[in-house]
Amino acid sequence: MSIEIEKPLEEMTLETLAECCVRELSKYRRKESCDDRYCLEIFRRAVKLRNNEAWIVLQRLFSDNVRMWLGGHSHRELALRYEAEQTYVDDAFRRFWQAVSDQALSFSTIASALSYLRLCLHCAIMDTLRAFARANVERMPDYGHPDEPQVEDRYHENELWETIKSILPGEREQRVAYLHFHCNLKPREIIRYCPGEFQGEEEIYRLKRNIMERILRNADKIRWKLDGGMSA
Amino acid sequence: MECPCLGAPKDEELLRYALDGDALPVMAQKHLEECQICQQRLTTYTDANKFLIGQLYRYQCPDLTLLSEYCIGTLPVHDHLQIELHLKSCPLCASDVAEARQFLTPPVDLLDQKLSSPFADAPLDSLQLVHWRAPVTVWHKKTQAAHVNPSHYQTDMVALSLEARSDCQSGILLKLTLSLVSEAEGPILFDGTRVELYHAVPILTGDQQLNEILPYIELLPKHMLKPVFSAQADTSGQITFHSIPVGEYLMIVYLPETAIVIERLYIEER
Structure with a gap:
């Protein structure tokens, strides 16, 4: 009806x-x-x-x-x-x-x-x-370090990212640093998400190594709040 | 700090292990379990890595509401452009946008059903539409929704917005609106501005291959000799094309002293 x-x-x-x-x-x-x-x-x-x-x-x-x-x-x-x-x-x-x-x-x-x-x-x-x-x-394992920076001590993310960029010489290093730290992507995922940007996983591994070496050499610039081993 | 042992993992191996979770060679793994120097090396890498990812992970990413509103085209121009820029660098957000677009496209039977509703023909009874121009709402009886991509284009001075509608009488209607980004450089009169649409991809015949055409592209291939559609802007900067077939086009907007060229303009129905 x-x-x-x-x-x-x-x-x-x-x-x-x-x-x-x-x-x-x-x-x-x-x-x-x-x-x-x-x-x-x-x-x-x-x-x-x-x-x-x-x-x-x-x-x-x-x-x-x-x-x-x-x-x-x-x-x-x-x-x-x-x-x-x-x-x-x-x-x-x-x-x-x-x-x-x-x-x-x-x-x-x-x-x-x-x-x-x-x-x-x-x-x-x-x-x-x-x-x-x-x-x-x-919550990644071991991240909860007793000396973990408190909120008020935390480096401003943008400032941190600009500092990292400043110590990385090339665009490709900066790009891989972005994809690794900002996007948390593994080399295989980078190849999948960004086809054609890199020659292969080996190139990404090599760039990551350069990135980490430079970051550790310039740890003082990043003002680590982690343990003394990092800032030494 | 270097470990003098021969079985110690190399820096590269340790980095892969710390950063990407790759397995260590068996010997190196065994060595690591017993060597304090190598454990310290590993801690250095993992701490640095975790600290940086913890601080930087997706800190630049817009929230999902903004991304979804970007997908349906309801953001102000400035926000729209900001997100467009971010999407070029962030594959995670690009993936989020692709998923959002897929999810936000309603199933066809829902469209058909809603379109058969008498309400669709009685807009006077409807609420006033404000701030809502999602492609998914451009629905008409017995037709699919039309989409145009890109839906926005901007130079330093001029913004061009594009909208496609399905019209059961005349096919796809493409509406363009020109507007000034800033009047600092003085006003531009859009009245009479000419817009041309060309087929973006050459129409190949027989065994003709694209590679054969590319070396002669400067000679202007045949498909570029004449636009398939052309129109002029009215006094309010609006240009309307009727009965545009689905396809891929090249669009040229002839502005005073310059031109906007959109090399890949996609018009489609879903």
Whole structure:
């Protein structure tokens, strides 16, 4: 049975809108032609009017979509090792809300709104993976030296990088230093990520050796905060 | 500090071990386990390496939200260019962008379904669109989304933004907008600025090979003799091409005293 629209959309109750929206989404899942005006009106109330109830309805309506997108994400398995599925779903909605609030984003179609929600999910996943990758780098074995520099002592990264560049003579050394220290790439990965930039892994190993020798010779310039052996 | 033992790992071997986790030769590994001098050498390398990676790892990388907004073209020009510059040096972010683009391209059936919605034909009931010009939203009934790459180009003085739309009536519509980056050098009138599109790749016939053409490129190959499309800017600096086939083009924008040349302009439908 179809529901006739007796009132303009903006006068319909949230419950009615939600019912219509569910009905249209069911049509969508059956691959029938559907009408997304109801969904868009809920979006409008949630985003533009900042109606909290509408926001809750939205989350309820589209959580399954977000879960489905997460299921199809190429990093799903890795992501779920770090956080639960619901965390990503919640984070996606939180980011969506943040974006529409901070940037005054609004959407002309439900498809564009869902696209943005999809983007938020992607950011939630990739930011988590990046954060854990960074944590792994910082937790590398033996790094927790008792004399490890405190936050206030930490060399400013940019200044550190400029110093390293200044003690490396050639562009290729600087490039390999960037790919090694900034990107933490092994020679084989460098060849894969940067095809054609280097002749082969041996060239990268050779450049890395030059880099480390120069860095150790100029340790005083980098003002090591590590043990005395480094700065000697 | 040098280790005088013959079985000691060489500097290069020790560096590979410390920096890249490569295995040491069996003899060298055994020696390392017993030699304090070599253990100290190894510590020097590993400490330096860990310190630097710990400090510098991805410190220049923009966060994922910015990268994703770069992908969908919602960033201000300055941020867009900054990220473009970063992507040239950082393969990790370049990979992130490629993944984001892949993920953000919605499945075709979703597009078709949304396009068949009556809402798509009733924009008056929609929210006002602000600050959202993602390629993924350029959807039209019974068509695929059109994309143009690059979507932005800039010289010291002039910025050119490019947008492609699929139009079920007339195919792909390519819209260009010229604007001034800075008016410090005085205003430029874009009215009448001519833009030409050429096939980027020579159309080879028979056994003709690209190598045969390259030595004569200065003689201007046949495909460059005449543009396949040309148009002029209106008073607001806008140029529109209709019914552009999918493909790879060379674009020339003839500005006063100079020209913008985009050698590889990709127009595609997904």
